[in-house]
Amino acid sequence: MTQIARQTTDILILGSGGAGLFAALHANKAAPDIKITIAVKGLLGKSGCTRMVQGxxxxxxxxxxxxxxxxxxxxxxxxxxxxxxxxxxxxxxxxxxxxxxxxxxxxxxxxxxxxxxxxxxxxxxxxxxxxxxxDLTGIEIVSRLAEQVWARGIDRLEEYRALALIRADDGSRLAGVLLVDMRTGELLFVQAKAVLLATGGGPTMYRYHTPSGDKSCDGMAMALRAGLPLRDMEMVQFHPTGLMAGKDTRITGTIIEEGLRGAGGHLLDGREDRFMEQYDPRGERATRDIVSRAMFEQMRGGH
Known part of the structure; x- marks a missing residue:
């Protein structure tokens, strides 16, 4: 029978992007004596999507x-x-x-x-x-927040992946979270008075994507399996400009910073023609959804 290690905490936060780190610091400030634990798939301050923000x-x-x-x-x-x-x-x-x-x-x-x-x-x-x-805004924010987490003695479970939200025996509330140590494969159950999901979305369902590859929709999947409601799941944001470097490299999908369009950069189709003003009077400075659809239409039209 598989042995499952156990820990207890007051607040368990899944995810260490901007939302998770801010939540931990605010909880610590409001109640310095409670135990706060952050669980993250990678290394705190070195993984996740917030760190990748350029703009x-x-x-x-x-x-x-x-x-x-x-x-x-x-x-x-x-x-x-x-x-x-x-x-x-x-x-x-x-x-x-x-x-x-x-x-x-x-x-x-x-x-x-x-x-x-x-x-x-x-x-x-x-x-x-x-x-x-x-163009390193995310690194600046996450690095400083991570330093504050380290300085305040907030507990960390690094390279741990959450597997399931576990309900109490009577089903009335969550008892905690089952995690796996990604280095050893050993299971860990963290009993918590409160669980905060700060796991982000699920861009890895698409072949090419700009966010971090560890943002894999597992937080929402755990919530769904636990019977929690999910809202506005159709609202997926597409960032229109990314690097195409071939299908066999993970560089493909790397974001090309939106500030380039804000600063006056032009989008050209395969004929090297500007096309955005056909779709919106703001041209390249239209919102991401409009630019993404315009680019898709150009490609569908063979341009």
């Missing part, structure tokens, strides 16, 4: 910009399908988060000559509001 973080902090303007860009970009309460919360708290990242967690974003935070142009925005650290 930046949209936030309305510049003179002339406003939360309301940012909100309308977001709602219109989402074709009014957005959950507007969630969108407003995201946009309104973005200002707090960007100051927290710099002033509390040690991030340092690019500056204008006068010392204010530099914000660059990004597609789908009517104002230049993308805060960035060169």
């Amino acid at each position: 930046g973080y949209n936030v309305a902090i510049a003179p002339g910009d406003s939360v309301e303007r940012h909100f309308m860009d977001t709602i219109e970009g989402g074709k009014w399908l957005n959950d507007q309460d969630l969108a407003w919360t995201l946009i309104g708290t973005a200002i707090t988060r960007i100051h927290e990242l710099e002033n509390e967690f040690g991030c340092f974003f690019d500056r204008n000559p006068d010392g204010t935070i530099h914000q660059k142009a990004f597609a789908g925005q009517t104002f230049d509001r993308t805060v960035h650290k060169g």
Whole structure:
């Protein structure tokens, strides 16, 4: 019979991207005496999708910009399908988060000559509001958050993959999570008072994708098997510009940063003709869904 090791914790967080690390730090700040554990398939601070972000973080902090303007860009970009309460919360708290990242967690974003935070142009925005650290914004954010996690003594289970959410005997709640040590194959059950899924989406269902390959939809699959509801599963975002280097290399799918379009880069079809203005008056600065569909239509038309 397979022996299963056991651990206990107060809060178990699955995933160590920006959401998981922020959650751990906020929980630690609110209740320093509770035990918090982060489980991650790779190495904390060295894996996941947030680390791969090149472009930046949209936030309305510049003179002339406003939360309301940012909100309308977001709602219109989402074709009014957005959950507007969630969108407003995201946009309104973005200002707090960007100051927290710099002033509390040690991030340092690019500056204008006068010392204010530099914000660059990004597609789908009517104002230049993308805060960035060169084109290594994700590395800056995740590295600083990981340093804070290490400094605060938050427990880590690195190179552990979650397999299943385990319900209590009476089925009324979760008892914890079953994980596997990816180095040894040994099983571990972590009993937890609360479990937070911060596992991201599932781009690896597609042959070519820009996010990290460890973002494999397993968090949502575990939730579904445990009987938890999933919402808006059809809302898959396609990043339109990626590197095509051949079908036999994992380099294919590597993101070509959206800031290139924001800075005035042109998209050309196989005939070396610009085509985006046929689909949207904003041209290459249209939102990702529009650009992705336009590129697909060009390819379907043999261009």
